[in-house]
Amino acid sequence: MTVTALAADTFDPASVVTHDPVVRVEAICKHYGSTEALRNIDLQFERGKLTTLLGPSGCGKTTLLKIIAGLVPATSGQIVVNGRAVTGPGPERAFVFQDFALMPWATVLRNVGFGLELKGMAAAERNRIARRYIEEVGLQGFEDKYPHELSGGMRQRVGIARAFAVNADVLLLDEPFSAVDEQNRRKFQEDLLRLVEMERKTFIFVTHSIEEAVYVSDRIVLLSPRPGRVSNIIDPRIDRTANPDDIRRDPGYLDVVEEIWQGLRHYAE
Numbered sequence: 210m211t212v213t214a215l216a217a218d219t220f221d222p223a224s225v226v227t228h229d230p231v232v233r234v235e236a237i238c239k240h241y242g243s244t245e246a247l248r249n250i251d252l253q254f255e256r257g258k259l260t261t262l263l264g265p266s267g268c269g270k271t272t273l274l275k276i277i278a279g280l281v282p283a284t285s286g287q288i289v290v291n292g293r294a295v296t297g298p299g300p301e302r303a304f305v306f307q308d309f310a311l312m313p314w315a316t317v318l319r320n321v322g323f324g325l326e327l328k329g330m331a332a333a334e335r336n337r338i339a340r341r342y343i344e345e346v347g348l349q350g351f352e353d354k355y356p357h358e359l360s361g362g363m364r365q366r367v368g369i370a371r372a373f374a375v376n377a378d379v380l381l382l383d384e385p386f387s388a389v390d391e392q393n394r395r396k397f398q399e400d401l402l403r404l405v406e407m408e409r410k411t412f413i414f415v416t417h418s419i420e421e422a423v424y425v426s427d428r429i430v431l432l433s434p435r436p437g438r439v440s441n442i443i444d445p446r447i448d449r450t451a452n453p454d455d456i457r458r459d460p461g462y463l464d465v466v467e468e469i470w471q472g473l474r475h476y477a478e
């Protein structure tokens with residue numbers, strides 16, 4: 210297994226340019242009143258790859274994800290998805306919220322199929338698709354349960370299945386595993402890698418965990434403290450066919466974790 214990373218603070222800005230960008234972030238700036246959250250962000254995201262946004266608390270990770278989603282307007286700059294400028298939310302982008310955002314009155318089946326219901330898809334067809342993704346995330350047998358009958362980890366799986374069911378090109382995941390215990394988190398990370406492999410979509414992921422970022426990412430974008438700017442881009446080239454426990458023990462993996470930690474430690478509170 211080889212794990213390689215660019216040296217900290219020496220990344221080549223040209224490396225943000227990819228061959229087949231599905232999402233282009235162009236000169237994005239964001240102010241909330243007098244708070245400058247993001248400054249001049251340029252990034253590109255490819256199909257079939259998972260990119261993680263990592264950086265100190267308050268550096269604008271969630272803001273950037275929401276701007277890409279079209280949920281928050283940028284102050285300047287633009288987001289281009291599949292060649293079209295984003296003006297709001299769209300069906301080619303699905304957002305997985307930190308708090309799952311499930312409908313408490315609806316069953317797992319209805320929650321997972323909700324995006325398709327909004328599109329006006331007939332019940333038989335949307336239930337067929339919803340069941341497929343319920344199975345994919347390991348929740349078969351729970352179709353008729355309600356969110357309050359599920360653990361936090363299971364609710365998160367419902368949120369992920371819902372995002373996949375709408376067949377969006379771009380999956381935006383805002384700390385999706387933060388509310389689950391360590392054991393479940395590792396299982397999710399493995400599930401996520403499997404979905405990235407199978408689905409060939411563009412994944413943009415926010416996490417606070419350096420280990421998680423190195424484990425799941427094709428590319429890690431490090432943001433500086435507020436105002437968030439791109440401070441480094443790291444490509445941890447991990448052999449995903451290796452056993453997960455072996456990956457986590459591999460000196461190359463541990464070196465990348467250490468390098469990122471050294472870059473971020475002086476921002477830690």
Ligand SMILES: Nc1ncnc2c1ncn2[C@@H]1O[C@H](COP(=O)(O)OP(=O)(O)OP(=O)(O)O)[C@@H](O)[C@H]1O
Nearest residue numbers: 241244246264265266267268269270271272273435
């Ligand atoms: N709706 C808002 N109104 C005003 N300020 C906001 C709003 N949303 C975010 N901010 C501010 O913008 C900055 C970036 O916030 P954001 O949540 O995007 O950062 P983050 O990197 O995701 O943070 P964390 O790692 O703590 O989740 C912070 O200073 C935050 O207080």
